[in-house]
Amino acid sequence: MQHTMWKLDNVIKNYDWGTKTALSTLFNIDNPNNQPQAEIWMGAHPAGVSTAITTDGKQIKLDQLIAKNPQQILGEQTCKNYPALPYLFKVLSAQEPLSIQVHPELSKAKLGYAKENQLGIAIDSAQRNYKDPNHKPELIYALTPFLAMNGFRPIAEIISLFTELNIQSLNELVQAFQKNQTDEGLSQFFHGILILNNQVKQQAISELLEKIQNKTETLFAVIKHMAIKYPNDSGLFSPLILNVVQLKPQQAMFLKAQTPHAYLSGTGLEIMASSDNVLRAGLTNKHIDINELFNNTTFHSIPANQLLTTAIKENNKIDFPVPVNDFAFEIINSDENIRHEKTISAEILFCITGEITLSTSKDTFTIKAGESVFIADCAKTFSYQGHGQLARAFNH
Numbered sequence: 297m298q299h300t301m302w303k304l305d306n307v308i309k310n311y312d313w314g315t316k317t318a319l320s321t322l323f324n325i326d327n328p329n330n331q332p333q334a335e336i337w338m339g340a341h342p343a344g345v346s347t348a349i350t351t352d353g354k355q356i357k358l359d360q361l362i363a364k365n366p367q368q369i370l371g372e373q374t375c376k377n378y379p380a381l382p383y384l385f386k387v388l389s390a391q392e393p394l395s396i397q398v399h400p401e402l403s404k405a406k407l408g409y410a411k412e413n414q415l416g417i418a419i420d421s422a423q424r425n426y427k428d429p430n431h432k433p434e435l436i437y438a439l440t441p442f443l444a445m446n447g448f449r450p451i452a453e454i455i456s457l458f459t460e461l462n463i464q465s466l467n468e469l470v471q472a473f474q475k476n477q478t479d480e481g482l483s484q485f486f487h488g489i490l491i492l493n494n495q496v497k498q499q500a501i502s503e504l505l506e507k508i509q510n511k512t513e514t515l516f517a518v519i520k521h522m523a524i525k526y527p528n529d530s531g532l533f534s535p536l537i538l539n540v541v542q543l544k545p546q547q548a549m550f551l552k553a554q555t556p557h558a559y560l561s562g563t564g565l566e567i568m569a570s571s572d573n574v575l576r577a578g579l580t581n582k583h584i585d586i587n588e589l590f591n592n593t594t595f596h597s598i599p600a601n602q603l604l605t606t607a608i609k610e611n612n613k614i615d616f617p618v619p620v621n622d623f624a625f626e627i628i629n630s631d632e633n634i635r636h637e638k639t640i641s642a643e644i645l646f647c648i649t650g651e652i653t654l655s656t657s658k659d660t661f662t663i664k665a666g667e668s669v670f671i672a673d674c675a676k677t678f679s680y681q682g683h684g685q686l687a688r689a690f691n692h
């Protein structure tokens with residue numbers, strides 16, 4: 297191949313929950329129409345394909361580039377194991393909470409996708425749960441303080457929070473849960489909250505908001521903030537049921553399949569298997585399929601102190617190990633020394649800060665904060681030099 301590294305021109309998603317200024321502040325990215333800038337997609341997912349640009353300015357869509365030489369670009373092993381680039385890398389910047397969601401396991405995604413195809417549900421239909429046959433494990437790495445919910449709280453904690461608030465219209469549900477403090481009891485409690493009839497739900501929400509009026513802890517601040525946009529959504533109870541976690545910059549958290557979670561606010565890098573499969577559980581105006589949601593949720597508590605990913609530091613690199621092969625994620629601190637790195641697969645390097653020069657044997661690019669390059673597996677090695685920080689995405 298003539299080239300082994302390309303600069304990327306990436307798609308920006310203007311979802312309404314995005315921030316309007318964070319990406320221009322952090323990365324000097326223009327926002328001439330003052331739109332929310334929620335996500336930058338780096339990769340070849342059909343819903344937002346990056347454009348690859350050669351050193352001599354020629355442009356091609358990344359999926360087309362890969363399709364021309366899959367073995368050389370993705371590597372032989374990746375071609376055997378995956379139908380395309382296995383990961384999708386994003387910058388995510390939330391002003392408002394995203395919907396509470398779970399992602400399916402691989403086997404269930406395959407089944408669900410096939411079933412909805414068979415039923416003839418169009419891929420862009422609002423009733424469609426499975427957009428592709430893939431699972432979607434993900435890792436979020438905080439660039440600013442980043443607030444999120446992840447996993448069920450320990451059962452005793454949920455019961456104590458609800459008991460303390462003493463919401464009359466939920467008494468029956470809470471009492472039943474108290475008598476059955478098991479994963480099954482948790483599932484029934486969660487189900488009970490989701491299927492409250494409208495009148496009871498309204499009553500319960502107004503009681504909740506009244507009782508937390510003067511409370512200032514993060515947990516209650518989160519509920520009050522959510523209520524501005526979603527005043528009638530049973531998702532307002534979710535911070536009492538799910539762990540609320542605040543990542544500091546440079547901390548990361550892995551989100552397992554079948555585990556409810558939601559990003560609430562902040563800017564981070566997100567890496568995931570190349571999939572768009574989302575089952576929603578609240579804080580949304582979109583379709584909630586309760587049966588499918590329950591079929592894809594593991595009702596099991598995770599203590600909050602087990603949520604963060606333990607980073608492994610080695611010289612100038614920090615690795616954030618994940619329990620899947622679809623993606624891997626590293627932070628590289630670069631300085632005036634030239635350093636060399638072997639390619640592990642096709643790789644995307646995103647410049648977080650500073651200005652860094654990257655070279656393969658055939659191409660050289662200097663990238664600034666907010667810019668990214670794509671390197672083919674067949675480059676074998678690349679080098680980098682210059683003060684700044686890189687985020688590195690690849691797969692095993």
Ligand SMILES: [Zn+2]
Nearest residue numbers: 397399434551
């Ligand atoms: Zn998610």
